[in-house]
Amino acid sequence: MDLQTGSMEGLLKCSxxxxxxxxxISFLERAANAFRGRTSIIDGTSVKYNWEETYDRCIKLASALSELGISRGDMVATLARNVYAMQELHFAVPMAGAVICTLNTRHDSAMLSVLLKHSDTKVIFVDQHLLQLAQGALDILANEKVTPPLLVVISESNNSYHTIVNSNSYEYESLLESGNSEFSVRWPTSEFDPISVNYTSGTTSRPKGVVYSHRGAYLNTIATFLLHEMSSWPVYLWTVPTFHCNGWCLTWGLAALGGTSICLRQVYPKNIFENIAEHKVTHMSGAPTVLNMLVNSPVSDRKPLPHSVNIMTGGSPPPPQIISKMEELGFRVHHLYGLTETYGPxxxxLWRPEWDSLPPNEKYKLKARQGVQHLCSEAVDVMDPLTMEKVPEDGKTIGEIMFRGNTVMSEYLKDEEATKEAFKGGWFHSGDLAVKHPDGYIEVKDRLKDIVISGGENISTVEVERVLYSHPAIFETAVVARPDNHWGQTPCAFVKLKDGSNASDQEIINFCRDNLPHYMAPRTVIFQDLPKTSTGKIQKFILREKARALGSLC
Known part of the structure; x- marks a missing residue:
């Protein structure tokens, strides 16, 4: 190549x-060599493997899938909690040339049947404890004259599954052991080949399957462990579901660093503190509701942290008060933002050293912002969705967060119309409303569908929730719009109080009026448990329906 003219003559391009x-999946092959005897997975008291063993097991599992007839591009689904098999399947499925589709364990059988049909799943791996749920989905498919996928049951490590449900049923360990350890990995022919499908919001009539490429997954994996400040040999506690954005891409990332996965099947404060103490956990992740659960846990459930533990939080804006209390407990909070369509983070x-000297209130308000794009993203900005112009960096003008680059999804599976709409104007439209501050940092104000419009004024439910979380009696809260014949809409707060605490609806309304402009204060307060997704995000669409059913106050 002539460096002055840029001529490609004589260059062996793309050899x-x-x-x-x-x-x-290349991370695993390297891990088997570079980290060999380092522990890769711990699941309970009876499952413990090193990286060399994990690589061998994944090769055999990929081989076994091939023997079942799985070919390039076929869909292989999972329905499982954070069990060791989920770590292995994230490598073995693409090593067989297939695409992994990790299904939400909170779906009912009807929704699961829709997703299995929509994705053309050929094989489904099912946690033994979720077998009844999966079997219900397979029965629905059979009744619809749709060929159901082959079933592989992931047994409890100390309680092998022997019962064959039907002739198309297999047991995980037996299937794995049938594989050939000399199997040749089916590497992607193009880095834009699909590696996974993650279903996000949608309906039974129009599910939305987000397609990830090998290239995007590779790059976002690197970005995620960098922003989590992981170095070699981290010990990671799985409090984020591995089915959510492929565990924020860390199912693959831990192999890159020779890390150890500590599988956690049930996310409770006592379990979390015990595992941190026992395994000397260095990193974990969780939605703000998980953080809230930890800071409000009984003292009897807690154990002293062996060292500062890095915790990555995202999914919804974390209240500054919760970040402050987490750091008092010894956790170091990293705040990220993203969507399923951006591979998670x-x-x-990005924390600036000069912020360390700020008063606590100011410091934690800064940390609650969504910040700046990560290393592997081409561009993230706040823009007017109509004009596609960038909003001024004044911390006041609201626009929509938009993404562009290698870590944006390839498409919505079988939905060209939805893909075109999401990519309109050459950017991915997030649906999240935000401002951009003079320092270039983004701050989410609300989901486009969550904003309350009262008397022509836009009310950020995030700002109202932030004030509510500062009330000493409130454990968790969510604010949605309630119809109003005069104002159009007014804020309606759903509140769960802390155990042993008392507060009336009027007391909470007055508290908000003392700390917010009066028009932003809720006019309705409803006390109840808040519905959540399996990742801990509050399901506002359920609360919106409930508020809508209440009708107008006047």
Missing amino acids: AVNYVPLTP GTYC
Whole structure:
């Protein structure tokens, strides 16, 4: 190549010497060599493997899938909690050339049947404890004259599953052991080949399957462990579901660093503190509701942290008060923001050293912002969705967060119309409303569908919730719009009080009026448990329906 003219003459372009498709499954092959005897997975008291063993097991599992007839591009689904098999399947399925589809364990059988049909799943791996749920979905497919996928049951490690449900049923360990350890990995032919499908919001009539590529997964994996400040040999506690954005891409990332996965099947404060103490956990992740659960846990459930533990939080804006209390407990909070369509993390609140000297209230308000794009994202900005112009960096003008680059999804599976709509104007439209501050940091104000419009004024439910969380009696809260014949809409607060605490609806309304402009204060307060997704995000669509059913106050 002539460096002055840029001529490519004589250059061996894209040969095996200087180009291979990027894929996160390459991390595992390296881990088997570089980290060999380092522990890769711990699940309870009876499952413990090192990286060399994990690599061998994944090779055999990929081989077994091939023997079941799985070909390039076929869909292989999972329905499981954070069990060791989920770690292995994230490598073995793409090593067989297939696409992994991790299904939400909170779906009912009807929804699961829709997703299995929509994705053309050929094989489904099911946690033994979720077998009845999966079997219900398979029965629905059979009744619809749809060929159901082959079933592989993931047994409890100390309680092997022997009962064959039907002739198309297998047991995980037996299937794995049937594989050939000399199997040749089916590397992607293109780094844009799909590696996974993650279903996000949608309806039974129009499910939305987000397609990830090998390239995007590789790059976002690197970005995620960098923003989590992981170095070699981290010990990671799985409090985020591995089915959510492929565990924020850390199912693959831990192999890159020789880390140890500590599987956690039930996310309770006592379990979390015990595992941190026992395994010397260095990193974990969780939605703000998980953080809230930890800071409000009984003292009897807690154990002293062996060292500062890095915790990554995202999914919804964390109240500054919760961040403050977490750091008092010894956790170091990293705040990220993203969507399923951005492979999970897309931005993070990059901490600046000069902020360390700020008063606590100011410091934690800064940390609650969504921050700046991560290393592997081409561009993230706040824009007017109509004009596609950037909003001024004044911390006041609201626009929509938009993404562009290698870590944006490939498409919505089988939905060209929805993909075109999401990519309108050459950017991915997040649906999240935000401002951009003079320092370039983004701060989410609300979901487009969650904003309350009262008397022509836009009310950020996030700002109202932030004030509510500062009330000493409130454990958790969510604010939605309630119809109003005069104002159009007014804020309606759903509140769960802390155990042993008391507060009336009027007391809470007055508290908000003392700390907010009066028009932003809730006019309705409803006391109840808040519905949540399996990742801990509050399901506002359920609360919106309930508020809508209440009708107008006047």
